[in-house]
Amino acid sequence: MKRLELFPISTSIENDQLRIAGLNLHSLVEKYGTPLYAYDQDTLDSAAQAYKTALASHYPAPASVTYAGKAFLSLFMAQWTQLHNLTVDCTGEGEIGIAAAAGVARENILVHGVNKSDADLAAAFDHASTIVVDNLSELKRIINVSPAKLPDLWLRLLPGVSVTTHHVHTQTGHHESKFGMTRDEVLQAAKLCKENNLPLKGIHFHQGSNFRDPEPLLPAIEMALDLVKEIGFLGEWHFCPGGGWGVAYHEDELPHPPVEHYVRGIAEAVVDGCKIRNLSLPHLHLEPGRSLVARGGVAVYRVGAIKRRGNKTWLLTDGGMADNPRFALYGAKYACLPVSSPKGERSGVVSIAGPYCESGDIVIEDLPMPNVREGDLIAIPVAGAYHLSMSSNYNGARRPVVLWLNEGAAKVMQKRESVQELLVRDFGL
Ligand SMILES: Cc1ncc(COP(=O)(O)O)c(C=O)c1O
Numbered sequence: 001m002k003r004l005e006l007f008p009i010s011t012s013i014e015n016d017q018l019r020i021a022g023l024n025l026h027s028l029v030e031k032y033g034t035p036l037y038a039y040d041q042d043t044l045d046s047a048a049q050a051y052k053t054a055l056a057s058h059y060p061a062p063a064s065v066t067y068a069g070k071a072f073l074s075l076f077m078a079q080w081t082q083l084h085n086l087t088v089d090c091t092g093e094g095e096i097g098i099a100a101a102a103g104v105a106r107e108n109i110l111v112h113g114v115n116k117s118d119a120d121l122a123a124a125f126d127h128a129s130t131i132v133v134d135n136l137s138e139l140k141r142i143i144n145v146s147p148a149k150l151p152d153l154w155l156r157l158l159p160g161v162s163v164t165t166h167h168v169h170t171q172t173g174h175h176e177s178k179f180g181m182t183r184d185e186v187l188q189a190a191k192l193c194k195e196n197n198l199p200l201k202g203i204h205f206h207q208g209s210n211f212r213d214p215e216p217l218l219p220a221i222e223m224a225l226d227l228v229k230e231i232g233f234l235g236e237w238h239f240c241p242g243g244g245w246g247v248a249y250h251e252d253e254l255p256h257p258p259v260e261h262y263v264r265g266i267a268e269a270v271v272d273g274c275k276i277r278n279l280s281l282p283h284l285h286l287e288p289g290r291s292l293v294a295r296g297g298v299a300v301y302r303v304g305a306i307k308r309r310g311n312k313t314w315l316l317t318d319g320g321m322a323d324n325p326r327f328a329l330y331g332a333k334y335a336c337l338p339v340s341s342p343k344g345e346r347s348g349v350v351s352i353a354g355p356y357c358e359s360g361d362i363v364i365e366d367l368p369m370p371n372v373r374e375g376d377l378i379a380i381p382v383a384g385a386y387h388l389s390m391s392s393n394y395n396g397a398r399r400p401v402v403l404w405l406n407e408g409a410a411k412v413m414q415k416r417e418s419v420q421e422l423l424v425r426d427f428g429l
Contacts, residue, residue, distance in 0.1 A: 002251040002254055007020070020038060020298060034400075035317075037297060037300075037403065041080070043296035051065045062284070063267075065285075071290055073090075077413070082102075088109055096123040106127060109130075111124040114135075118145075132156050133155050152199045153199055156179065156205065201233070201237060210290060211244055212245070220241065228279060250335045251335055259291060292385075297385070297387070299379070301377070302318050303376050304318060317378065322399075327363060328361065336378045338376055338379075347371045350366075350367055356397070388400070400416055402414040
């Protein structure tokens with residue numbers, strides 16, 4: 001069954017029940033309740049390995065993989081990155097704090113942010129080895145603070161070239177984007193770095209998220225290499241064409257776009273581009289978030305009520321936009337399966353919505369599904385990226401329990417939030 005290929009690689013069906021990493025989802029729900037998120041370590045490991053293998057085969061100079069923590073960062077997740085010696089891209093003091101608390105070493109922390117606060121910069125000075133400078137004002141603030149130990153600086157270029165993503169809100173590299181610096185601004189920033197003797201070591205851009213054709217990266221790579229030639233880096237220099245490689249969320253999008261295709265496209269363009277310009281090969285960094293962790297995650301919800309309205313059959317679940325706002329934000333398209341009898345005949349078309357007071361609190365629209373009754377569990381695959389990291393307490397929602405599944409054992413990565421914890425920031429009259 002094609003839909004099953006969206007699930008983690010350790011997924012199986014035994015006794016007509018969905019299992020992940022050998023664990024029955026029903027039994028996990030009995031113990032931990034719903035909504036429940038589970039990450040499968042095998043799937044995460046194999047995604048990290050796919051990047052490393054592809055880089056080793058196609059890029060003949062040093063290369064590193066950076067996990068974009070915005071996809072989902074927790075102590076457990078940050079510690080997992082270190083099993084693979086990944087760099088962790090942190091946006092702001094919060095993510096820096098999580099990575100540092102997880103024991104990620106300074107050399108593996110890189111800091112992004114489009115409008116970094118003074119507190120973000122202070123945390124970066126304390127914990128990071130690299131700051132990716134987004135704009136000239138930020139650079140001037142760094143110069144003013146002039147900390148005793150300044151991390152390496154990379155400049156973020158706005159290439160003005162878009163990639164094809166499924167929604168305009170997941171594009172970042174087009175010329176009207178709020179991210180990064182224009183070509184002229186990058187040159188001004190490089191000049192400021194030279195004048196102030198700052199450790200300018202690299203160049204970065206990121207064009208968008210969830211694309212599956214690396215072709216639009218090529219003109220941006222050319223533009224970045226032209227800039228590098230003009231700036232003239234001394235010694236080892238770093239180049240990062242961001243992340244954004246896509247994953248399949250729905251069976252219509254299968255197969256999952258191969259990481260090898262993406263890495264080879266970039267590696268060849270960098271090698272050829274450097275050769276033509278007589279540049280030394282940079283330390284190449286790739287910065288995936290979604291393609292490392294999305295497929296590893298599954299969300300499990302319980303269906304409460306079922307309503308028939310016109311042509312729609314609504315399955316109303318106990319999770320929705322508070323743990324996964326992606327449909328509300330940009331119409332993300334998902335699939336799902338019932339936990340019991342997942343291979344049952346697709347007897348109807350259903351839409352799935354959560355319990356929150358918003359009409360946009362939709363998880364899936366118009367999906368052919370096997371029969372599901374009130375009280376049944378459903379599992380939504382490809383739930384590992386940009387769900388929990390964008391989750392909220394809307395309507396007083398308590399953020400879900402998150403499990404780590406490996407070799408037949410489940411560990412709690414994050415417990416379910418309690419009502420008491422919803423009050424910790426509050427003062428009464
Ligand atoms: C600077 C930067 N790097 C990497 C990523 C990761 O993107 P993705 O999770 O789509 O790979 C993002 C996502 O927005 C980003 O802004």
